[in-house]
Amino acid sequence: MIKDVQLLPLEKPRFVKPIKMVYNEDGKERIWEVVQSSDSVAALIYNADKDAFILVRQFRPPIYLRNSDGYTYELCAGIIDKDKSIEEIMAEEISEETGYKVDASRLRKITKFYSAVGFAGSSQILFFAEVTNSQKVGEGGGVDTEKIDVIELPVKKMQEFMYDESIVKTSGLLFAFMWFVNVYKGEKRC
Numbered sequence: 001m002i003k004d005v006q007l008l009p010l011e012k013p014r015f016v017k018p019i020k021m022v023y024n025e026d027g028k029e030r031i032w033e034v035v036q037s038s039d040s041v042a043a044l045i046y047n048a049d050k051d052a053f054i055l056v057r058q059f060r061p062p063i064y065l066r067n068s069d070g071y072t073y074e075l076c077a078g079i080i081d082k083d084k085s086i087e088e089i090m091a092e093e094i095s096e097e098t099g100y101k102v103d104a105s106r107l108r109k110i111t112k113f114y115s116a117v118g119f120a121g122s123s124q125i126l127f128f129a130e131v132t133n134s135q136k137v138g139e140g141g142g143v144d145t146e147k148i149d150v151i152e153l154p155v156k157k158m159q160e161f162m163y164d165e166s167i168v169k170t171s172g173l174l175f176a177f178m179w180f181v182n183v184y185k186g187e188k189r190c
Contacts (some may be wrong), residue, residue: 002064011143015079016120035120041090042077043107043127044176045098046184053180054098054131055173057143057149063168072168073151073161075176077124090127098150100131110179115171124172128184155180159172 010018015037022029049057055073064070067081078093080086087104094102142148153161158177161167 002059002070005064023068033119035116037120037122038079038081039114039123039125040077040079041086041093041125041127042075042131042172042176043090043094044075044110044173044180045094045102045108045129045131046180047131047133047152049133050154051156052154053177054155055151055157056097056101056140057151058106067168069168072170073173074170075126075173077172086125090125090129094129095138095140096143097140097146097148099138100129100135102129102131102135103138106127106130110176110183113172113175120121126172126176126179128179172178 010016014176015038019034019036021034023032023033024030046052046056054076056076057071057073059070060072061070063072076094076097078097080089082089082092084092085104086108087107090107091102094100106129108128110128112123112125114121114123116122140150141146158181162169162174162177
């Protein structure tokens with residue numbers, strides 16, 4: 001239950017830094033509001049034993065301001081903020097958020113893309129991880145103050161899920177589903 005919401009000026013930000021960018025484009029001065037934020041990693045996790053995707057559901061305050069619910073369905077993800085390889089960061093996030101143990105060397109990099117390009121322009125590196133039931137070593141749910149629900153979505157319900165506008169999902173998740181259908185499934189048929 002969310003209550004007592006307040007919108008206040010941001011002082012001493014930890015994860016984002018709002019700034020004003022002044023630049024010259026074709027001889028004309030321009031001004032743009034920018035939010036500097038961290039780059040991140042994300043993974044589409046597929047449990048082969050269950051023929052299901054492992055997703056995370058979590059509360060996102062900006063979404064709450066839009067729909068008074070605030071819960072999103074997302075890929076397991078995390079910011080790149082440690083002195084580790086991106087694969088090691090991703091494997092650690094998978095363990096913390098979903099409870100699956102994945103060897104960093106077994107992660108498959110899909111691609112890198114940029115999001116929120118109108119105001120932040122942070123990049124996200126997308127991975128794929130295939131897991132089995134035997135790799136489930138914990139409950140997941142996140143660390144510290146994170147409150148993450150682990151969701152299993154059967155592959156056969158993917159398309160229905162994608163087009164259900166009552167479910168808030170991220171563009172990275174939708175892209176990952178399209179990759180799964182067009183690339184991964186295609187490889188398995190060969």
